[in-house]
Amino acid sequence: xxxxxxxxxxxxxxxxxxxxxxxxxxxxxxxxxxxxxxxxxxxxxxxxxxxxxxxxxxxxxxxxxxxxxxxxxxxxxxxxxxxxxxxxxxxxxxxxxxxxxxxxxxxxxxxxxxxxxxxxxxxxxxxxxxxxxxxxxxxxxxxxxxxxxxxxxxxxxxxxxxxxxxxxxxxxxxxxxxxxxxxxxxxxxxxxxxxxxxxxxxxxxxxxxxxxxxxxxxxxxxxxxxxxxxxxxxxxxxxxxxxxxxxxxxxxxxxxxxxxxxxxxxxxxxxxxxxxxxxxxxxxxxxxxxxxxxxxxxxxxxxxxxxxxxxxxxxxxxxxxxxxxxxxxxxxxxxxxxxxxxxxxxxxxxxxxxxxxxxxxxxxxxxxxxxxxxxxxxxxxxxxxxxxxxxxxxxxxxxxxxxxxxxxxxxxxxxxxxxxxxxxxxxx
Numbered sequence: 001x002x003x004x005x006x007x008x009x010x011x012x013x014x015x016x017x018x019x020x021x022x023x024x025x026x027x028x029x030x031x032x033x034x035x036x037x038x039x040x041x042x043x044x045x046x047x048x049x050x051x052x053x054x055x056x057x058x059x060x061x062x063x064x065x066x067x068x069x070x071x072x073x074x075x076x077x078x079x080x081x082x083x084x085x086x087x088x089x090x091x092x093x094x095x096x097x098x099x100x101x102x103x104x105x106x107x108x109x110x111x112x113x114x115x116x117x118x119x120x121x122x123x124x125x126x127x128x129x130x131x132x133x134x135x136x137x138x139x140x141x142x143x144x145x146x147x148x149x150x151x152x153x154x155x156x157x158x159x160x161x162x163x164x165x166x167x168x169x170x171x172x173x174x175x176x177x178x179x180x181x182x183x184x185x186x187x188x189x190x191x192x193x194x195x196x197x198x199x200x201x202x203x204x205x206x207x208x209x210x211x212x213x214x215x216x217x218x219x220x221x222x223x224x225x226x227x228x229x230x231x232x233x234x235x236x237x238x239x240x241x242x243x244x245x246x247x248x249x250x251x252x253x254x255x256x257x258x259x260x261x262x263x264x265x266x267x268x269x270x271x272x273x274x275x276x277x278x279x280x281x282x283x284x285x286x287x288x289x290x291x292x293x294x295x296x297x298x299x300x301x302x303x304x305x306x307x308x309x310x311x312x313x314x315x316x317x318x319x320x321x322x323x324x325x326x327x328x329x330x331x332x333x334x335x336x337x338x339x340x341x342x343x344x345x346x347x348x349x350x351x352x353x354x355x356x357x358x359x360x361x362x363x364x365x366x367x368x369x370x371x372x373x374x375x376x377x378x379x380x381x382x383x384x385x386x387x388x389x390x391x392x393x394x395x396x397x398x399x400x401x402x403x404x405x406x407x408x409x410x411x412x413x414x415x416x417x418x419x420x421x422x423x424x425x426x427x428x
Contacts, residue, residue, distance in 0.1 A: 006102075008103060012316070013249075021219065026419065097116075127188050194213050195214045327403070337358060
């Protein structure tokens with residue numbers, strides 16, 4: 001079986017990494033794998049042992065620090081079109097039996113044009129069946145949330161389709177693809193979805209659908225093969241010293257953000273703090289480690305979370321799942337709306353803190369929402385860590401939730417089974 005992976009690769013590597021988890025299992029089973037990604041991530045994919053189609057496509061970053069609005073799509077029309085056409089060319093030459101995308105922002109042009117089956121690896125919040133509201137959460141089933149969803153969801157869907165789907169449809173027409181999506185359901189309604197989470201965290205209203213599959217978190221072993229020993233980072237690893245793990249991923253583009261973080265961390269000498277930089281900066285851009293504070297480009301996140309007392313991140317799904325897998329509470333500072341959804345769920349489940357809640361106006365001015373995140377001082381975040389270290393209730397809730405999460409082992413095997421079954425039997 002030939003499998004074409006087309007993960008979104010703008011800014012962050014999160015979607016590439018979760019694709020690696022499934023690709024590794026399919027490769028182990030003897031299937032032929034090809035990736036499509038941006039030029040900036042090409043080496044990263046190749047170093048993981050996978051071929052990349054061509055030289056990669058232009059970088060497309062919907063979480064651009066200067067513009068996260070619909071204007072970004074209009075201003076970067078040529079780059080986005082090249083990104084989508086790269087998928088068409090890869091599929092035409094590779095002739096895959098199935099396409100696996102993540103997270104399917106623009107649908108699957110090659111699947112639509114060449115009638116190739118496709119499966120999405122996608123967080124439930126992006127599906128029309130998500131029980132909550134994107135960014136806001138509001139996922140509980142009590143009367144208040146049900147009323148809000150009933151009133152707001154149709155309005156949100158209408159605005160989403162009027163603005164965003166109009167742009168998507170234009171790309172499909174420009175590529176001469178007959179099946180032009182015009183509604184949210186046109187992108188996600190006709191293909192199976194692999195959800196790298198659990199229903200307790202990302203609830204759906206499935207309405208009879210049998211092709212939406214929770215498999216549990218997808219943790220890539222490529223990073224986890226690294227050894228993790230706190231004594232290699234810190235001079236004092238006494239049990240009474242809290243260990244804080246900070247992972248901001250690809251959402252941070254400004255060096256000053258990290259400089260301010262380092263300045264705040266330098267003052268907390270009674271903690272041990274480990275910062276994982278992610279893909280946008282080199283370790284050489286920053287000062288040397290301190291006895292209580294270490295900086296690394298990448299960290300085995302699952303292992304780090306096992307030792308951490310508190311995990312700080314942007315509300316990115318991968319790191320949140322790593323933290324909760326080990327039953328550790330999360331402080332989230334979301335920078336975009338989808339991260340805001342995850343951060344809202346942390347609060348609703350009483351397993352974490354959201355320092356940048358999404359308001360209704362943030363949907364129409366996402367740049368302002370991003371700026372709100374950058375204006376939260378690291379001194380404030382450090383104070384929130386101090387509070388959370390003393391909050392036994394949140395910590396116990398996170399431990400209980402971790403127990404529920406660990407009931408979903410072997411996510412890679414489940415995801416690979418779904419893909420194989422879909423190709424071999426024509427259904428999942």
